[in-house]
Amino acid sequence: MTESVRSFDVLVIGGGPAGITAATTVRRHGGRVALIDENVDAGGQVYRPLPASFPRSSKPTSEQRAGDRLRDALASSGADRFFEHKVWGVAPGFRVDAVGPHGAVALSAPRLIAATGTSERVIPFPGWTTPGVIGLAAATILLKAQRMLPGRSTLVAGCGPLLIAVAAGIVKGGGRVAAVVDVASRGEWLGRLPALVSRPDLLARGARWMSTLRAAGVPMLWRHAIREVRETASGLEAVVGPVDPDGAPRRGETCNFAVDSVTVGNGLTPASDVSRVLRAKHRYDLVKGGWVAETDGSGRTSVPGLYVVGDGAGIAGAAAAEHHGAVVSLAALHDLGRLDMTVARREAERLGAKLDRAARELKLLLDYDPENAGARTNYGLVLIQQGHRAEARGQLEEALRLDPGLTPAREALTAIRDQ
Numbered sequence: 001m002t003e004s005v006r007s008f009d010v011l012v013i014g015g016g017p018a019g020i021t022a023a024t025t026v027r028r029h030g031g032r033v034a035l036i037d038e039n040v041d042a043g044g045q046v047y048r049p050l051p052a053s054f055p056r057s058s059k060p061t062s063e064q065r066a067g068d069r070l071r072d073a074l075a076s077s078g079a080d081r082f083f084e085h086k087v088w089g090v091a092p093g094f095r096v097d098a099v100g101p102h103g104a105v106a107l108s109a110p111r112l113i114a115a116t117g118t119s120e121r122v123i124p125f126p127g128w129t130t131p132g133v134i135g136l137a138a139a140t141i142l143l144k145a146q147r148m149l150p151g152r153s154t155l156v157a158g159c160g161p162l163l164i165a166v167a168a169g170i171v172k173g174g175g176r177v178a179a180v181v182d183v184a185s186r187g188e189w190l191g192r193l194p195a196l197v198s199r200p201d202l203l204a205r206g207a208r209w210m211s212t213l214r215a216a217g218v219p220m221l222w223r224h225a226i227r228e229v230r231e232t233a234s235g236l237e238a239v240v241g242p243v244d245p246d247g248a249p250r251r252g253e254t255c256n257f258a259v260d261s262v263t264v265g266n267g268l269t270p271a272s273d274v275s276r277v278l279r280a281k282h283r284y285d286l287v288k289g290g291w292v293a294e295t296d297g298s299g300r301t302s303v304p305g306l307y308v309v310g311d312g313a314g315i316a317g318a319a320a321a322e323h324h325g326a327v328v329s330l331a332a333l334h335d336l337g338r339l340d341m342t343v344a345r346r347e348a349e350r351l352g353a354k355l356d357r358a359a360r361e362l363k364l365l366l367d368y369d370p371e372n373a374g375a376r377t378n379y380g381l382v383l384i385q386q387g388h389r390a391e392a393r394g395q396l397e398e399a400l401r402l403d404p405g406l407t408p409a410r411e412a413l414t415a416i417r418d419q
């Protein structure tokens with residue numbers, strides 16, 4: 001049987017903000033591009049669309065509006081879109097194999113952009129595979145894409161900004177949150193908001209999530225973690241106890257929660273499957289969230305023609321992913337001989353200005369609130385992205401002086417000292 005392989009200039013795997021801007025930028029410069037994503041439409045993790053049969057809200061949130069803007073841009077760009085297609089194979093050269101509702105498809109192009117986002121990290125505990133225990137990411141999919149609650153009464157545990165986002169989403173959806181159990185200390189969660197790197201406005205959203213939880217009387221257990229989850233006749237019983245800054249159990253009183261669901265997650269790690277299968281060089285980078293492909297400033301990996309963008313190149317949040325997708329696709333177009341160097345540089349500089357704006361906004365926030373260790377950490381992370389390592393080091397050291405338990409600042413500092 002002869003198999004037909006459709007050819008393009010560029011293939012993009014992943015339809016989150018990074019993949020969307022990568023594909024639309026290629027189209028804007030006349031390249032033939034195909035975008036493949038396993039979901040029903042584009043949007044990725046953060047801008048996950050509702051199924052078409054669900055009624056649309058007359059008052060869309062800012063997140064829904066941002067997702068619609070990106071989806072419209074992609075739909076009108078002329079990019080070939082393969083939704084509900086799961087990529088199961090990538091081969092050098094490049095060939096991409098995917099399977100969708102009508103069977104298998106094979107696509108090829110001399111340039112491949114991996115925009116596959118993140119995977120969730122869950123640290124196991126006794127009972128973590130009990131039915132009713134799900135990941136925080138799974139809970140956001142239920143809440144966002146299906147408008148469903150994980151249960152009537154849920155314990156939300158782990159670390160990172162998703163914790164507060166999921167708990168607030170459950171309360172807003174009419175569910176009960178038995179408690180939020182955070183490995184971090186009270187001040188640390190702010191420092192963990194990756195999106196703040198590029199969107200300090202999310203600070204306000206974080207504050208709103210917290211006030212939703214406060215208004216609902218949800219108990220917050222800082223520096224605590226789940227010890228065990230057991231099945232009972234009426235649902236689940238979760239045992240929660242105190243931990244040290246590294247998450248190891250420490251002596252102290254434990255408490256039990258009777259719930260019917262537990263959602264748990266311990267942060268996000270870059271999804272590097274594509275670049276690993278293609279044997280690009282990788283390194284472990286604490287600041288970026290784990291194993292990432294080594295890249296130059298324009299997303300080029302050690303495999304010629306292969307680029308990584310967005311959270312797959314290092315967790316930095318949705319706005320940074322959108323910006324990164326555009327910058328990296330300009331490099332791909334330039335390498336293809338489709339874009340003149342001066343035009344590519346001019347566009348990249350324009351996009352770089354967005355990062356500069358984030359740095360300015362964080363700086364302003366710090367002038368107003370100099371003891372904000374979380375914002376100082378984020379300012380340090382932006383400075384690292386801009387290449388100002390010495391200045392970043394000063395900011396991170398100051399953040400640690402203000403809050404010695406601030407893990408993201410400590411990890412970032414260790415990483416830049418090691419490089």
Ligand SMILES: Cc1cc2nc3c(=O)[nH]c(=O)nc-3n(C[C@H](O)[C@H](O)[C@H](O)COP(=O)(O)OP(=O)(O)OC[C@H]3O[C@@H](n4cnc5c(N)ncnc54)[C@H](O)[C@@H]3O)c2cc1C
Binds near residue numbers: 036047088115118
């Ligand atoms: C559950 C969750 C909630 C989040 N909430 C927020 C938030 O509120 N605000 C914020 O700033 N950031 C949030 N983040 C982080 C944010 O999602 C990312 O920073 C942003 O979406 C990164 O964009 P991206 O384009 O790099 O990847 P993603 O948006 O993750 O997109 C990657 C896409 O690739 C697809 N894909 C991966 N592998 C394959 C394959 N083999 N075949 C087909 N398709 C594939 C995925 O389904 C996904 O659609 C959240 C992350 C998670 C996991």
